Amino acid sequence: MTGYLFRRLLQAVVVLIVVSLIVFGLLQLLPGGPARAVLGNRASPGEIANFIRQYGLNRPLPLQYLIWMGHLVRGTLGWSYTQNQSVASLIAERLPKTLILTVASVVLALLVGLPVGMVQAVKRNRSLDQVSTFVSFAFYSIPSFFLGLVLIILLAVEVHWFPAEGPQGTTFAQIMTNFRALILPVVTLALGGIALFSRYMRSSVIDNLVEDYVRTARAKGAGRARVLIRHVLRNALAPIATILGLFLPVLLSGAVIVENVFNYPGMGLLFWTAAIKRDYPTELAITMLAALLTVVGSLLADIAYAISDPRIRYVRR
Amino acid sequence: MTLTAQELLSADDLGIAARWGGDAGSPSPPFLAAARTFVENRLAVLGAALLVLLVLFCFVGPLLYHTNQITTNLGNADLPPGAGHPLGTDEVGYDVLGRLMAGGQTSLIIGIASAMLATVVGTVVGAVAGYLGGVVDALLMRIVDGLLSIPALLLVIVLATIFTPSTALLILVIAALSWLTTARLVRAETLSLREREFVEAVRLAGGKGRRAVLRHIIPNTIGTVIVSGTFQVATAILLLAGLDFLGLGIPPPAASWGQMLSTGVNYVYDGYWWLIVPAGLAILLTVLAFNFIGDGLRDALEARLRSR
Numbered sequence: 100m101t102g103y104l105f106r107r108l109l110q111a112v113v114v115l116i117v118v119s120l121i122v123f124g125l126l127q128l129l130p131g132g133p134a135r136a137v138l139g140n141r142a143s144p145g146e147i148a149n150f151i152r153q154y155g156l157n158r159p160l161p162l163q164y165l166i167w168m169g170h171l172v173r174g175t176l177g178w179s180y181t182q183n184q185s186v187a188s189l190i191a192e193r194l195p196k197t198l199i200l201t202v203a204s205v206v207l208a209l210l211v212g213l214p215v216g217m218v219q220a221v222k223r224n225r226s227l228d229q230v231s232t233f234v235s236f237a238f239y240s241i242p243s244f245f246l247g248l249v250l251i252i253l254l255a256v257e258v259h260w261f262p263a264e265g266p267q268g269t270t271f272a273q274i275m276t277n278f279r280a281l282i283l284p285v286v287t288l289a290l291g292g293i294a295l296f297s298r299y300m301r302s303s304v305i306d307n308l309v310e311d312y313v314r315t316a317r318a319k320g321a322g323r324a325r326v327l328i329r330h331v332l333r334n335a336l337a338p339i340a341t342i343l344g345l346f347l348p349v350l351l352s353g354a355v356i357v358e359n360v361f362n363y364p365g366m367g368l369l370f371w372t373a374a375i376k377r378d379y380p381t382e383l384a385i386t387m388l389a390a391l392l393t394v395v396g397s398l399l400a401d402i403a404y405a406i407s408d409p410r411i412r413y414v415r416r
Numbered sequence: 417m418t419l420t421a422q423e424l425l426s427a428d429d430l431g432i433a434a435r436w437g438g439d440a441g442s443p444s445p446p447f448l449a450a451a452r453t454f455v456e457n458r459l460a461v462l463g464a465a466l467l468v469l470l471v472l473f474c475f476v477g478p479l480l481y482h483t484n485q486i487t488t489n490l491g492n493a494d495l496p497p498g499a500g501h502p503l504g505t506d507e508v509g510y511d512v513l514g515r516l517m518a519g520g521q522t523s524l525i526i527g528i529a530s531a532m533l534a535t536v537v538g539t540v541v542g543a544v545a546g547y548l549g550g551v552v553d554a555l556l557m558r559i560v561d562g563l564l565s566i567p568a569l570l571l572v573i574v575l576a577t578i579f580t581p582s583t584a585l586l587i588l589v590i591a592a593l594s595w596l597t598t599a600r601l602v603r604a605e606t607l608s609l610r611e612r613e614f615v616e617a618v619r620l621a622g623g624k625g626r627r628a629v630l631r632h633i634i635p636n637t638i639g640t641v642i643v644s645g646t647f648q649v650a651t652a653i654l655l656l657a658g659l660d661f662l663g664l665g666i667p668p669p670a671a672s673w674g675q676m677l678s679t680g681v682n683y684v685y686d687g688y689w690w691l692i693v694p695a696g697l698a699i700l701l702t703v704l705a706f707n708f709i710g711d712g713l714r715d716a717l718e719a720r721l722r723s724r
Contacts, residue, residue, distance in 0.1 A: 245692075
């Protein structure tokens with residue numbers, strides 16, 4: 100297990116270094132450099148030179164990369180071009196909101212997706228399974244902004260069950276007291292996850308139902324329900340951990356759109372505003388942070404998988 | 417190196433993989449059996465029919481239904497559906513039905529072109545990495561891992577703010593992010609194909625690596641590649657719609673479904689449903705069609721599922 104942990108950890112560090120090189124490299128692709136992009140075509144050469152000096156863009160590239168990495172590691176994440184604040188302080192306000200939204204969505208997606216997938220597997224190829232397969236494909240294919248808008252029209256404009264905007268409070272307590280406003284964004288973000296988890300759970304349970312241990316348990320007199328819950332469920336859940344890891348980047352992409360639709364001031368909305376204003380340090384820092392969350396998330400998921408299924412630890416290629 | 421979830425579950429639902437036992441000596445792959453399985457899959461047939469209708473709607477529709485999608489006409493803005501405008505007009509007076517057709521052309525062209533480009537790049541990278549192994553493999557796969565850990569929409573947005581979006585650029589940008597899964601799947605298959613006798617035979621007969629990859633390995637991964645490419649179109653169209661919705665895609669007067677929705681947002685409280693529902697349904701149906709077709713193709717091309 101230690102060997103596995105070590106190799107997996109090393110892999111995560113390498114991936115993060117690759118990500119940081121990619122993200123840093125993106126900024127170098129800017130035609131005319133960030134100064135021209137931020138100050139516009141009418142900026143005088145003096146202003147450009149000033150900007151370049153102020154943000155240290157005249158230093159050699161490897162040095163700029165190291166300085167940028169230094170900012171990342173120390174947690175200051177650079178200085179916003181438009182907000183006159185460190186990117187870290189911008190993100191600090193917003194990150195908890197995005198975390199509340201995404202964690203609530205994952206929990207909802209698991210609570211609905213896993214049981215649905217299990218029922219589908221047990222009743223596979225019957226009409227119930229076919230109908231829910233159709234539904235989960237539809238959920239998987241619906242763009243979250245369309246879904247969000249439809250929910251707003253139906254439940255916030257036609258009948259006033261929920262507010263059309265996400266909670267605007269700044270503290271955790273404020274957001275939680277306005278929980279009603281959080282429901283529509285969470286449901287919108289969770290629906291894709293429900294489709295994903297139910298599909299994987301369905302195939303995972305089907306794969307396990309044909310295993311020898313199921314026949315053995317049945318032969319020893321265990322009832323259908325008992326075999327399903329005590330034996331199959333445990334084994335079928337393990338691979339779901341990795342799907343959870345894969346779902347993270349999808350979730351963070353989704354947060355950008357859902358926060359936009361519901362005007363929920365989290366990291367996704369901050370990212371969007373930064374993109375519209377061409378505030379590259381903020382854009383890149385959030386991209387980097389999202390990648391970090393993804394890498395750490397899938398690392399944890401893989402470790403959970405390896406703990407629950409010893410066969411994984413010995414796989415070497 | 418450890419297994420990733422995609423490789424572990426590559427043969428499973430939504431995981432996109434197909435495989436036929438690729439003996440070089442056997443006759444052409446069982447196309448007939450595959451076609452029969454595909455046709456028996458009701459959802460796949462539904463998807464194919466939907467796609468045909470959508471293509472006719474977007475590309476033949478404008479020939480029969482002429483609208484002005486270039487100049488605005490504010491005197492005709494926000495008309496509800498009725499005579500002359502079956503789906504009403506938008507905030508600057510464009511006919512919504514006509515705009516739906518024009519927007520569909522961009523969505524389908526960008527979606528299909530970027531998926532094809534991504535599939536070709538992904539297949540070649542995956543096959544080369546898997547066949548050569550060693551440093552090349554490690555380097556290429558670390559790049560894939562890195563790019564895959566950055567949420568796709570964020571990366572597309574960064575690229576769209578760095579360059580000025582145009583049809584060609586969006587095809588390149590979306591393709592640049594979409595070859596990753598294909599590369600992983602093809603690499604995994606190449607690893608097992610590499611050890612097979614017929615590839616060994618090419619080497620023994622003095623064949624070059626390039627010949628082994630192009631003539632023997634890639635043709636044997638074609639099932640995986642087709643299935644993955646089909647799902648890729650669905651993902652690309654969703655990604656593009658998201659970018660357009662956020663106002664970072666191709667600017668007007670070019671039409672796109674995502675952009676139509678984003679202008680509709682301003683009129684949610686006015687009950688102008690025709691600015692939101694048609695464009696949203698169009699995206700949903702297109703993505704659904706490609707997902708159904710992809711799923712049907714996977715069932716058809718994967719022997720393991722067929723025997724079950």
